Amino acid sequence: MSTLTYTRFELLRTLRNRQTFIFTVAFPVVMYFLLASPNKNNHNFGGDANTHTGLFAPQYYMVGLLSFGAMVAVLSGGARIAAERTIGWNRQLRLTPLSAIGYLRTKLVTSYVMALATIVLLYAAGIVMGVRLPLVNWLEMTGLIILALIPFAALGIGMGHLLNDDAAGGAIGGGVGLFAFLGGTWFPITGGGLFVSFCQSLPSYWLVQAGHVGLGASSPWGAKAWFVIAVWSVATISFATWAYRRDTKRV
Amino acid sequence: MTTNLASPPTTGIQLSGLTKTFRTPDGPVQAVRGVDFSIAPGETVALLGPNGAGKTTTIDMMLGLLPPDSGTVSVFGMTPEDAIKAGAVGGMLQTGGVIQYLTVRELITMVASLYPKPLGVDEVIALTGVGDLANRKTNKLSGGQTQRLRFAIALVSNPDLLVLDEPTVALDVEARREFWTTMRAFVSRGKTVVFATHYLEEADAYADRIILMANGRIVADGPATEIKAAVGTRTIRATLPQADLAAIAALPGVTNVDTRGAAVVINCSDSDAALRALLAAFPQAHDIEVTGAGLEEAFLQLTADADPEITKEIEAR
Incomplete structure (x- = not known):
């Protein structure tokens, strides 16, 4: 038996939820135009006459806001799990032959489809605002973003199994805000020092950097990026596994 | 699968x-x-x-x-x-x-x-x-x-x-x-x-x-x-001073009988038959009430002899 029909209906009901659509897709696109339009000729974003950042403002904001939208998309997957637990739907599902793996796979697919919708829309908006990149950069950027989203998807699933409906909403909203802020979604994080080192140890920083690969050497996605994403992925997947086991043992 | x-x-x-x-x-x-x-x-x-x-x-x-x-x-x-x-x-x-x-x-x-x-x-x-x-x-x-x-x-x-x-x-x-x-x-x-x-x-x-x-x-x-x-029993309660309990217990449809002051409390398997017989034998009985036993009372009856601990707990509620 396949879970195709189940996944199809899960996607359908996520797309029909207007609030999810507004926050994960519409909000970043609208914010993008608001932030990028006044800066659409700025090719030295975050720099001044002496420092040359090489950042094109519309591209910077495109990456920042799609990171934000994609984070919201995958973390909201967790909020949907929490909501299903709160109304007792997960108990009903546990009476069906649907396996735990099948359930999580469907939740992940749904989250990632929403994230990709945000990403593609912001790419389109970016192109409208003058962002031009070779095809290989678009693809590389997309691949790295998908990887860098893993810790957030796992974190969402973990919180979805740990927290109730109300708390999950708050935790996820606050989490997105903090991770986005410290990851450089709203303003560039540059220079050195303790604060920057701290920011560079967060997966959201590399999520944003993943979108900067098209800019060449100024923001490489090197060994450090792989290391941070790998550590966060292992930690958050362990957390999600623990939260899932704890939850299903008790319910 | x-x-x-x-x-x-x-x-x-x-x-x-x-x-x-x-x-x-x-x-x-x-x-x-x-x-x-x-x-x-x-x-x-x-x-x-x-x-x-x-x-x-x-x-x-x-x-x-x-x-x-x-x-x-x-x-x-x-x-x-x-x-x-x-x-x-x-x-x-x-x-x-x-x-x-x-x-x-x-x-x-x-x-x-x-x-x-x-x-x-x-x-x-x-x-x-x-x-x-x-x-x-x-x-x-x-x-x-x-x-x-x-x-x-x-x-x-x-x-x-x-x-x-x-x-x-x-x-x-x-x-x-x-x-x-x-x-x-x-x-x-x-x-x-x-x-x-x-x-x-x-x-x-x-x-x-x-x-x-x-x-x-x-x-x-x-x-x-x-x-x-077993649980669908009814109880008749009537005021009947100096009642002859043995005679009441022998009436048709009666399971057992008890007194509460001037009143008798009769547990019945067939309350219709018991009530007719009661009024025929004791026309002075008055203030008669017939009540259906709730589930909890029925449990009390069923478990009273078997398990005093349960009885105590149900009564304590």
């Missing part, structure tokens, strides 16, 4: 030595204190008992939703988990909403897709009478309509074992009757059904057998008619 039940199963359901204690802020609560029963395939069994009797805890353990502290559960010769994996179990739990942003038909289709041998979606929609709601979103349903949808979700799985935890709670009288008519049609396909209820009438009307629970134990288990006779 490990097992596929092509033909109706030959072994039924066995619960042996089940216990479950919950930790609460007020100390441990022994919800289930040693429950044993077997259900044959094709049987319709009611778990009857007042709130807090341990019915839901027993059902949750039978479905593998809750691990027992001790004891074992076997569903058609399998663990509950394996029986569920095989698609042999359908259930309507006591608590549980339905997910939003789908229509009634879409939700039933979605659940059906998870089972190996579901009933047709249209068939279930017709059976459960949700046809006029089929294209309505699930968040636009009333309590009774949601309950019917939940029943449809349980039925569409076409299970060999259907478990219903207080299925008619949100239904009005008419919907309740329709519900049980549908159930009967389903049972006639050779299905095993276990349902929990605290309505004696419902258990009597729709179950072959009643398992009576109180305070985490089984206090009676037998054919519905037998249990009904």
Whole structure:
């Protein structure tokens, strides 16, 4: 038996939820135009006459806001799990032959489809605002973003199994805000020092950097990026596994 | 998929030595204190008992939703988990909403897709009478309509074992009757059904057998008619000073008799016969009341001799 029909209906009901659509897709696109339009000729974003950042403002904001939208998309997957637990739907599902793996796979697919919708829309908006990149950069950027989203998807699933409906909403909203802020979604994080080192140890920083690969050497996605994403992925997947086991043992 | 039940199963359901204690802020609560029963395939069994009797805890353990502290559960010769994996179990739990942003038909289709041998979606929609709601979103349903949808979700799985935890709670009288008519049609396909209820009438009307629970134990288990006779007693209370208790106890339909001051309290198996005989023999009896025994009183009667500890606990409530 396949879970195709189940996944199809899960996607359908996520797309029909207007609030999810507004926050994960519409909000970043609208914010993008608001932030990028006044800066659409700025090719030295975050720099001044002496420092040359090489950042094109519309591209910077495109990456920042799609990171934000994609984070919201995958973390909201967790909020949907929490909501299903709160109304007792997960108990009903546990009476069906649907396996735990099948359930999580469907939740992940749904989250990632929403994230990709945000990403593609912001790419389109970016192109409208003058962002031009070779095809290989678009693809590389997309691949790295998908990887860098893993810790957030796992974190969402973990919180979805740990927290109730109300708390999950708050935790996820606050989490997105903090991770986005410290990851450089709203303003560039540059220079050195303790604060920057701290920011560079967060997966959201590399999520944003993943979108900067098209800019060449100024923001490489090197060994450090792989290391941070790998550590966060292992930690958050362990957390999600623990939260899932704890939850299903008790319910 | 490990097992596929092509033909109706030959072994039924066995619960042996089940216990479950919950930790609460007020100390441990022994919800289930040693429950044993077997259900044959094709049987319709009611778990009857007042709130807090341990019915839901027993059902949750039978479905593998809750691990027992001790004891074992076997569903058609399998663990509950394996029986569920095989698609042999359908259930309507006591608590549980339905997910939003789908229509009634879409939700039933979605659940059906998870089972190996579901009933047709249209068939279930017709059976459960949700046809006029089929294209309505699930968040636009009333309590009774949601309950019917939940029943449809349980039925569409076409299970060999259907478990219903207080299925008619949100239904009005008419919907309740329709519900049980549908159930009967389903049972006639050779299905095993276990349902929990605290309505004696419902258990009597729709179950072959009643398992009576109180305070985490089984206090009676037998054919519905037998249990009904045992718990369906009435009490006559009349003012009758200096009554001859032995003479009253000998009247037809009287089980036993007691005094409370100037009043006599007569427990009856047939209160009509007892009352006629009482008035004929003792015309001076006055202020007569006839009351049906509630379930809790019935439990007291059934358990008074067997287990003084339970009696004490029920009285303390």
